[in-house]
Amino acid sequence: MALLSLITLTYICYAYSSLSSSTVYRNSLDVDQEVPSLGVPRSVQQSWVMYSPYYPSEPYVPPPEGCSLDQVRRLQRHGARYPTSGAATRIVAAIGKLQSVESFTDPLLAFLKNYSYDLGYDDLVPYGAAQSFQAGEQAFERYAWLLSEANQPFVRASSAPRVVDSATNWTAGFAAASSHHYKPILSVILSEAGNDTLDDNMCAAAGSSDAEDNLWLSTFAPPMTARLNAGAPGANLTDTDTYNILSMCAFDTISHETRSPFCAIYEELAGPAAFSYYGDLDKYYGTGYGQPLGPVQGVGYINELIARLAGKPVQDHTQTNATLDGNPETFPLNRTLYADFSHDNQMVAIFAAMGLFKQSAPLDPTKPDPNRTWRVQKMVPFSGRMVTERLSCRGTQSVRILVNDAVMPSEFCGANADRVCTLDAFVQSQSYARNDGEGDWAKCFA
Template identity: 30%
Template sequence: MQKLLSYLFLTGSSALGALALDDVPDYFVTDRKHFAGPKATGIAPFLRATNPAPFPGVSYIPNSPLETQVPIAGNDHNENIFELFGHLSHYFPNPEGFGVDEHSLPTGAQITWVNMLSRHGARYPTLGSAAFAFADKVKNLTGTFEAKDELKFLNDWIFTLGYEILVPIGKQELFESGTLHYYQYGHLYPNDGNKIIARSTTQDRMVESAEYFLAGFFGLGWTQNATLEVIIEKPGYNNSLAGYFLCPNGNKPAARQGDHASAQWIASYLADATERLDAKIQGFNWTIADSYAAQTLCAYETVALGYSAFCGLFTLDEWKGHEYSIDLAFTGNNMFQSPVGRATGIGYVQEILSRLTHHHLQEPTGQVNITLDNNTVTFPLNQSLNLDFSHDTNIAHILTAFGLTQFASPILPTDHIPPLDERPLIVSHLTPFAARLDIEVISAPSPVCQSRSECTYETNAFGKPKDQPTQYIHFILNQRTIPLGRSFAECGERDDGWCELGTFLDVQKDSLERAEFEYSCFGEYDSVPYGNIKDGVPLKKETEREYRPDEQIEL
């Protein structure tokens, strides 16, 4: 242990250089040996040998570094299927926006504080997921097996992926995010020579994501600028960056109605694909579950190996169906149609409010680790630059716990994909790999015009009264503004999406009560069908309609 602590001290990964080697607290030890979760490395990619590009009928475009020029049936307008993988999408900025235009800062206004919440980068599949089930089915085949046409690759296919740790492109995603955030917010780093505290969890991919981000932001010598605090990620431990581990009801059937809604849709949109693929393989009963696993393997193999033959098995519409299946799962399991939607993210919301108001939390609140959060060393309140690292579902819960109801209505149907203007959430746009939520505080010398179109010139961007300093809060998810007025009427319909900070804090003051943490996460309540819950908390008994098991469809 002495040798390990010496290494941490010398590299700066521990907290404070002034500490004696034997006194380094566990939450500043980043060796990834403690509570790191499952992890395994797959084979090294060999894309120069395995890439079939150039594809017939497609002009050659060099891979950069992933091969994404795979011909897709029905893709007449060169849409990018690799942005239809939901939470398994390689990072891309939200191309649609969240319903409001982007605006620059008016002259004289300044960003004075930022809190970034980032998802980890692209990774190998979760141990025990559909990808592994498909691989085991292929591996355990007996008798005659032969695949033809587009499935011919399966005759020699071997599952070569690891599990749960970052793949190379995932490391790049976080490094590039760190570099981007330096350009965006580097001026907020304190010039007093003090390190900032950044936070992650003990999972291997979480620690590495934080380290690659910090290297992108500060350079390879980031340990001179930041101390990485790692919080135990394991059931039973308070950790706002993995809130589901202190919300056991989240794993019970009552909170998994999104799975059933998604399964109903999957059985519909993959019916034709399943019949088509089953006809091209002998000695293998190709099922709906196999079709879905093949779609996830496309995503996982692409980020791990650079190319996947599974991607070309499906039409553009089937890829759009895949994206929508993930939307259904998230809205029903993790967001406003889930009884634990708010509760699982409420601890982190309370931490943000604590940072904004410069007051430590004095008692256990949601998933907050009060030992760390009531300490100026481990939870400083004077940082203008705050960097946290979490998971996709946890970020979805946090958006819900804030009460961003623009992602709640209308409820997504299970029998068709609604038009874009009727889709409140698209997971590919919310939590792709390396997703990032930036929360800014903006200080203006006077109130900024609610309608920027009425303030044509930057020098005339302020309303009345003049010389009345005003603070605003601004939410940016994957480089696009979330208009706070869409969810909180008190913020007004501002065309820049901002909200006056005081108004926002007033809106959020009852967020803990609205989340019903104890009842949602530990109480006893019945399952209700998908779509009955609308606000991210359990229904009260008098409003529940009878639950009918026949409304569930299992894969």
């Protein structure tokens, strides 16, 4: 397979022409600093869960004393995007119902008289391109000392255009931060029509989160729907329409980089808490712990991770592409920085297969647990990332895992107080992945 260089300068230039420097260049290492404002409070942005802009969950902490870093593997979600085509269709239908009425009796809806829906679908928005570019800059600033001209970052992406564009914006940001001393390229694109460890496309028998999502929707949405219908007599909105109207606070704001008028509806109807929990349920029962065939969709990636950490060939019989993973040009084992670009659903499957964000009890679709550890806003916001750092700690190979800069407790591999576990212990802890999902992979095709 020929190596691919697919830098998308159009996205990069558009991103920089449309964003102010105060938005693009915030210090992403300072968790106490406000996330890019977009005219919306941080608490509201974070309630958008999988549609939240990236922010660090905690300040980055260097490896503990006595440990030296020798390899890094990044797994990153694509940057902010427009709604998917299906979501866009539902959003347009809901807005159309509101705009079809003769008059509004609720001032919250008055803006709809002159509102025109102008969002695209599926692709990165300029803000999302800038997120990826900035993530590349940050990666250079943090890890460049691991590299040399002969040892540059090795980059892969799943084949969806928004993922490919995120990867190439990341490589451009990395190159720019190095004053073009380093020029990483996107080397491998994994087709989502085939074996792909960066997309959840291969488990045909996997269920969905629809039942749990709909149960929560029927719990929180009826009073909101009633309020909207009262303010727009004749609209006849459903609870699903209400959810789609709420989602426009995120999508419209991110697309136009300024507070959307839909956010007034979102906040007035007490949408943040309800919307946030909907996202938690959606991922938990979609590809997370609540989906019997969710975690198995992440085992191929974990087996690739183990191979690179241990410097040994991939051992896997699930999602991996044996041809690519068996070729040192398309799956090298001798690099010190790897970057993979993926989707939120696949990252959630990987987290669950690995043992991250484990819940003490399943999420209740009718009642949020305020103490839950499963919070999607801290897991897979737009441009969210998991970083696995391989360390040498007093002569012992070790690892630690960070998600959005927060060092994970990693109890599953016996991590110490510094949240570091030995490489051997980490590998042993991943028996579910090493055993190809312990029978679950076969169930995907039953």
